[in-house]
Amino acid sequence: MGAGIAGLFAHAGCKVSLVDLSESLLQRGWRLLEMGQAALLDAGLREEGDAEADQKRITTTTRLDEACEGVDLLVEAISEDLDLKREMFGKFDKMCPAEAILATNTSGLSISAISTATRNSGRVAGMHFWNPPHIIPLVEVTKGDETSDETAQALMDVSRLLSKKPILVRQDVPGFVGNRLQFAVVREALHLLAEGVASAEDIDTAMTAGPGIRYGFMGPLRTADLGGLDVFRAISEYLFTALNSSGDAPPYLSNLVEAGKLGVKSGEGFYQYGAEDAPRFLTRRDRALLGMLKALSKEEGDKHG
Ligand SMILES: NC(=O)c1ccc[n+]([C@@H]2O[C@H](COP(=O)([O-])OP(=O)(O)OC[C@H]3O[C@@H](n4cnc5c(N)ncnc54)[C@H](O)[C@@H]3O)[C@@H](O)[C@H]2O)c1
Known part of the structure; x- marks a missing residue:
């Protein structure tokens, strides 16, 4: 999911850092990204040269601290494990700028539970893309108990910039909508x-x-x-x-x-x-x-x- 989401942001003109645990895992993601790009080109939804231009906006790294430097938005798409996500959000909170939004692509874990690992739950929200992310239009923006209205609104706006169809999930219910x-x-x-x-x-x-x-x-x-x-x-x-x-x-x-x-x-x-x-x-x-x-x-x- 992470590589596909990176491709969406890159196509919208954003500079993206794609992070994983090893070079081989990054390569796996890159292959998925390329397959998605080829499918979009084949369908006439991308032009020749788009894939290369989008790829140039994505850097890959295994260094989370480097990737977090200066980010406006972080979208987490690691394994669906609450303890792991909480651990990582504790790190994101320390490594990212204080004003950055921290979003999770969880399929339905509690946003509030994830956000309590940070010092500011107001900037944490769900941003749930659907598989395959380069095709399915839906993004569920979910508010945790303490997510600020500004954070949710920013993610709704960003989703539209990615040409997605966002919905606002007003309560942090398991599985969202x-x-x-x-x-x-x-x-x-x-x-x-x-x-x-x-x-x-x-x-x-x-x-x-x-x-x-x-x-x-x-x-x-x-x-x-x-x-x-x-x-x-x-x-x-x-x-x-x-x-x-x-x-x-x-x-x-x-x-x-x-x-x-x-x-x-x-x-x-x-x-x-x-x-x-x-x-x-x-x-x-x-x-x-x-x-x-x-x-x-x-x-x-x-x-x-
Ligand atoms: N697969 C789907 O259909 C789908 C759809 C929507 C949402 N999601 C959600 O997206 C998230 C990822 O799902 P996926 O299917 O892409 O899983 P995946 O296992 O294919 O990818 C997860 C990636 O995260 C990496 N990772 C794990 N721990 C890490 C860490 N500490 N630092 C950096 N990278 C780390 C793994 O190496 C792996 O490459 C989950 O929360 C899942 O519920 C999945």
Whole structure:
């Protein structure tokens, strides 16, 4: 995520320092950055020469202290581990200028818990990019209990400068908004699969050929408005009690993980993957998503034009 986010800032004209623990990890990030740039060029969203110009604005380093010198904004995208993030925010607080904003790309950990490792929680906020960061427009700007309005507003403004679509998450709730919506769907999909209601392929198709198609254009609340709130209330009355509401990770998922079936990275998850399948699938995914985004942004343009 870090390398992709660095690419976004560089394309907006910012000078960026990309930090990781070793040269080989930096190189891994750089390769991901280049793949993203190639996908954008291929889709006609970047011009020849953009990739090189953007790369020139990014320096890579393993020296955190050097990278923090004089920064206006730090976006942390290290592993999703609260203790580690707290430890690092303690360091950022000491190494960065006092007026710098400290943002975390956490997928849903508590912003308030992370910020208590600093002396000024007012300058700490969530800035959650979605994967792949060079494509997905959403950025969730989340306020911790003590995040200042100025910090949140600055991150909303910066997100727009990156041509992203920011939303303001006013309360520091686990998973913010996007992952709460996403995991409500994942929980139900796992439940349906474990109960044998439909196959993995058919459950996925129910989303990609059904509500998923709509959601790129309009969210669940506008969908309800269009469907009629009386109709949605009637369905809610008999359906909500039938939905899975378990508070635990389902045994079905735990069994797969315990068996080493981790998805694409281990060659098997809900589906099987050969060595060549993963990169091919990622390329196809990027092309499809960019095509959909182009169609949707034309629709937006037509609406405003
Ligand atoms: N992968 C996703 O789909 C996704 C989407 C949105 C947000 N996020 C969030 O972004 C963050 C990073 O996720 P990722 O998928 O890119 O993980 P990743 O493991 O691919 O990358 C994390 C990087 O941080 C580096 N790192 C760890 N400790 C470090 C330290 N002390 N100093 C410098 N670098 C350090 C690691 O070496 C690694 O290269 C997590 O908080 C994650 O929840 C991930």
